[in-house]
Amino acid sequence: xxxxxxxxxxxxxxxxxxxxxxxxxxxxxxxxxxxxxxxxxxxxxxxxxxxxxxxxxxxxxxxxxxxxxxxxxxxxxxxxxxxxxxxxxxxxxxxxxxxxxxxxxxxxxxxxxxxxxxxxxxxxxxxxxxxxxxxxxxxxxxxxxxxxxxxxxxxxxxxxxxxxxxxxxxxxxxxxxxxxxxxxxxxxxxxxxxxxxxxxxxxxxxxxxxxxxxxxxxxxxxxxxxxxxxxxxxxxxxxxxxxxxxxxxxxxxxxxxxxxxxxxxxxxxxxxxxxxxxxxxxxxxxxxxxxxxxxxxxxxxxxxxxxxxxxxxxxxxxxxxxxxxxxxxxxxxxxxxxxxxxxxxxxxxxxxxxxxxxxxxxxxxxxxxxxxxxxxxxxxxxxxxxxxxxxxxxxxxxxxxxxxxxxxxxxxxxxxxxxxxxxxxxxxxxxxxxxxxxxxxxxxxxxxxxxxxxxxxxxxxxxxxxxxxxxxxxxxxxxxxxxxxxxxxxxxxxxxx
Ligand code: HEC
Ligand code: HEC
Numbered sequence: 001x002x003x004x005x006x007x008x009x010x011x012x013x014x015x016x017x018x019x020x021x022x023x024x025x026x027x028x029x030x031x032x033x034x035x036x037x038x039x040x041x042x043x044x045x046x047x048x049x050x051x052x053x054x055x056x057x058x059x060x061x062x063x064x065x066x067x068x069x070x071x072x073x074x075x076x077x078x079x080x081x082x083x084x085x086x087x088x089x090x091x092x093x094x095x096x097x098x099x100x101x102x103x104x105x106x107x108x109x110x111x112x113x114x115x116x117x118x119x120x121x122x123x124x125x126x127x128x129x130x131x132x133x134x135x136x137x138x139x140x141x142x143x144x145x146x147x148x149x150x151x152x153x154x155x156x157x158x159x160x161x162x163x164x165x166x167x168x169x170x171x172x173x174x175x176x177x178x179x180x181x182x183x184x185x186x187x188x189x190x191x192x193x194x195x196x197x198x199x200x201x202x203x204x205x206x207x208x209x210x211x212x213x214x215x216x217x218x219x220x221x222x223x224x225x226x227x228x229x230x231x232x233x234x235x236x237x238x239x240x241x242x243x244x245x246x247x248x249x250x251x252x253x254x255x256x257x258x259x260x261x262x263x264x265x266x267x268x269x270x271x272x273x274x275x276x277x278x279x280x281x282x283x284x285x286x287x288x289x290x291x292x293x294x295x296x297x298x299x300x301x302x303x304x305x306x307x308x309x310x311x312x313x314x315x316x317x318x319x320x321x322x323x324x325x326x327x328x329x330x331x332x333x334x335x336x337x338x339x340x341x342x343x344x345x346x347x348x349x350x351x352x353x354x355x356x357x358x359x360x361x362x363x364x365x366x367x368x369x370x371x372x373x374x375x376x377x378x379x380x381x382x383x384x385x386x387x388x389x390x391x392x393x394x395x396x397x398x399x400x401x402x403x404x405x406x407x408x409x410x411x412x413x414x415x416x417x418x419x420x421x422x423x424x425x426x427x428x429x430x431x432x433x434x435x436x437x438x439x440x441x442x443x444x445x446x447x448x449x450x451x452x453x454x455x456x457x458x459x460x461x462x463x464x465x466x467x468x469x470x471x472x473x474x475x476x477x478x479x480x481x482x483x484x485x486x487x488x489x490x491x492x493x494x495x496x497x
Pocket of ligand 1: 231347
């Protein structure tokens with residue numbers, strides 16, 4: 001639920017001061033149990049000297065600039081800032097709705113909407129973040145994990161400062177570092193997300209004495225895996241690809257001589273293809289937005305109406321600060337469609353009406369090189385999983401979204417990625433070693449790669465595709481056999497996306 005911010009005051013977590021900068025190495029190695037990827041790689045990247053040019057500088061290829069809080073949804077300047085995130089050619093009604101939804105996506109939550117500019121209601125009892133745009137921020141709002149090496153918006157991991165925001169008494173787990181990615185943690189024993197923080201100690205949570213999960217014990221028992229945020233640009237297009245197109249695409253891209261199979265994850269409820277998340281575990285943008293609001297921020301809502309307990313302890317006294325669901329349709333509002341709509345509906349619309357990333361030549365790279373890289377990407381077999389082109393059905397949101405041909409570089413299917421990438425988690429049909437082909441659109445401006453954010457280096461991400469049991473082994477061998485110039489062209493092509 002939204003309360004309009006009136007006064008300015010404390011700043012949101014996204015723009016808190018830098019606390020202790022670490023140094024940004026190419027590889028995140030805090031992830032002790034995942035080092036298998038670097039030790040069991042078959043034919044590990046034969047370093048011929050090709051290097052990742054790094055995140056592409058210049059304007060963000062999608063999303064809206066991060067706007068300081070508080071944001072007034074009715075202000076013309078806030079709407080103009082949000083407008084650039086919207087799909088081109090929307091009707092004026094839908095354009096306006098998109099702008100207000102993108103603004104709502106940046107709302108910061110406190111427990112009851114009464115702290116400074118934290119005007120959203122429902123934070124906690126446990127949380128990983130207090131604002132969707134805190135984690136979906138690079139290169140702009142709706143993107144992926146922010147970071148210090150961003151050419152667009154260099155910020156430390158906001159989860160460090162969040163631990164003690166507004167007097168909260170949390171300890172920062174060892175796997176959350178200023179220079180590392182935003183992360184959520186799952187325990188292998190129960191498969192679930194265990195939130196990093198609780199609201200205990202905040203003045204708006206009197207009487208709550210919850211205690212965080214014991215992450216050091218869980219790390220010592222090798223029981224923790226990590227997930228970093230996936231980008232949301234163009235999510236409405238992925239949502240609206242017809243089932244039969246995905247099935248036909250998978251059929252044509254399987255290749256037994258390359259060892260590529262693949263399977264689509266499906267809903268246990270209605271049997272349709274599920275598409276979102278690292279394991280394609282979630283059906284729709286709306287379901288993901290509802291789940292994220294409850295899992296990441298602790299805000300109960302229409303889709304997920306109950307407060308979560310999720311592994312924190314001593315939660316008595318922390319569960320009923322607000323009536324539930326905390327986010328609901330604003331039945332008595334006489335305002336715009338955005339005002340009447342719940343936060344989750346606004347968040348979903350921000351994604352559904354967003355424009356995808358815009359490919360751009362990286363500095364000093366020619367179109368010829370990008371074309372060479374794109375051709376080699378197809379020749380060696382990357383494109384068998386990373387499908388370059390899909391087309392949507394007609395859209396009831398807006399005619400501009402009808403029959404859109406777009407370039408996600410994903411088949412939305414699950415592939416066995418071997419022991420090196422296994423995270424030990426099963427979600428729907430996706431077993432421990434299976435992941436959705438990560439869509440590569442926008443990869444040119446991403447800072448951290450692979451489901452756990454273990455690396456910032458594209459060459460490491462590519463090498464990690466190869467390990468015992470991976471469907472990508474033959475393709476990675478092909479990549480390793482390319483000349484240095486062809487390998488470099490593939491890396492330059494990826495940084496153009
Ligand atoms: C603490 C960080 C964090 C916050 C806050 C956060 N997210 Fe995410 N988001 C993630 C992570 C991590 C994933 C990947 C989860 C997975 O697949 O296991 C993700 C994935 C998603 C996806 C799936 C996209 C795709 O194509 O895979 C959607 C949609 C999404 N988030 C929406 C939201 C919305 C809406 C909010 C605000 C209510 C939000 N997120 C808040 C971390 C965050
Ligand atoms: C068998 C299917 C398959 C093939 C072949 C394949 N990939 Fe991937 N790719 C994936 C999957 C699945 C992931 C996500 C793995 C994870 O996060 O654990 C991924 C992740 C990536 C990422 C990281 C993206 C991100 O968002 O973190 C990059 C970059 C990438 N692939 C590039 C390539 C290149 C270049 C090739 C060819 C040399 C290639 N891939 C071949 C399935 C494949």
